[in-house]
Structures are given as C-alpha cells and as structure tokens.
Amino acid sequence: MIRIGYGNDVHRLEVGRPLILGGVRIESDLGAVGHSDADALAHAVTDAILGALALGDIGAHFSDKDARWKNADSFVFLARAVEMMKEKGFALVNIDSTINLEKPNLRFYIDEMRKNLAEVLEIEIDSVSVKAKTGEGVDSVGEQKAVKVEAIVLLQTK
Numbered sequence: 043m044i045r046i047g048y049g050n051d052v053h054r055l056e057v058g059r060p061l062i063l064g065g066v067r068i069e070s071d072l073g074a075v076g077h078s079d080a081d082a083l084a085h086a087v088t089d090a091i092l093g094a095l096a097l098g099d100i101g102a103h104f105s106d107k108d109a110r111w112k113n114a115d116s117f118v119f120l121a122r123a124v125e126m127m128k129e130k131g132f133a134l135v136n137i138d139s140t141i142n143l144e145k146p147n148l149r150f151y152i153d154e155m156r157k158n159l160a161e162v163l164e165i166e167i168d169s170v171s172v173k174a175k176t177g178e179g180v181d182s183v184g185e186q187k188a189v190k191v192e193a194i195v196l197l198q199t200k
C-alpha cells in the first residue's frame with residue numbers, strides 16, 4: 043500500500059532569534075519565532091508524515107503549550123513521527139519540500155538539510171528534495187515577516 047502526506051508550516055521572523063531549517067543553523071539577521079527551535083522544515087515534514095498516516099497534526103502530538111518542548115530540537119518530533127510510521131508498517135519512499143524565505147539565499151545550506159533529513163528519515167539523500175523560493179518582495183514571505191515551508195511525502199508498506 044502507498045500513502046501520500048502533505049504538511050506546511052509558517053513561523054514569524056524577528057531580530058535576535060536563530061533561524062534553523064532542516065537542522066541547519068542559517069546565518070541571518072532575522073530568526074524564526076516559536077515554542078520549539080522553530081525549524082519550519084522539520085515541522086512541515088513531520089506534519090506530512092503524520093498526515094500520510096492520518097494521525098492528526100504536529101500540535102496534537104507535540105503541543106506548543108507543553109513545557110517539555112520549549113526550545114526543543116524539532117528533529118525529536120521528526121524522529122517520533124518516523125517511529126510512528128514504522129509502528130504502522132510503513133517506510134518513506136521520498137519527500138519533496140519548498141522553503142519560502144526572502145533571504146538569505148539558501149543554496150549553500152540545502153545539501154546539509156537534505157543530509158540531516160535523510161538520516162532521520164532513514165532514506166537515501168537522493169530521495170530527499172529541498173527547494174527554496176523567495177517571495178518576490180510581496181506578502182509575508184517577501185516582506186521578511188515569515189518563513190513558510192511546504193512538504194509532501196510518499197510512504198509505502200514495507
């Protein structure tokens with residue numbers, strides 16, 4: 043059996059916060075605001091996996107009201123979603139994702155994000171796509187108010 047899953051995530055950007063995407067610390071004047079480490083890529087992929095399994099959303103499993111997840115490494119959420127996926131007898135086929143961020147240019151960070159994701163998702167790096175787009179100066183992304191990520195995953199039974 044195959045299952046498809048979709049996830050997205052938005053975090054506000056502010057001065058004085060770290061910007062972490064796909065487990066990579068990005069050099070940036072603006073960082074993402076969140077209860078955890080605000081890794082929007084990790085959150086979107088987690089939501090996509092949960093979505094493929096019809097297990098609800100990331101907030102249902104890792105509430106932003108829960109003190110345990112304050113400043114948490116979001117790869118903990120991702121690893122837990124992978125565990126749930128395996129418990130249900132599925133493995134990942136591939137993931138595709140797009141980061142919407144006005145700046146900086148993410149080109150030199152992408153492969154490290156892919157490597158980090160491939161490791162936690164237990165798939166080859168060739169099966170992990172991370173793309174990046176700007177907001178062309180308009181809307182919340184273009185005005186540097188937010189980072190937005192969309193992700194889609196395909197699972198299959200082992």
Ligand code: MG
Binds near residue numbers: 051052053080
């Ligand atoms: Mg989030």
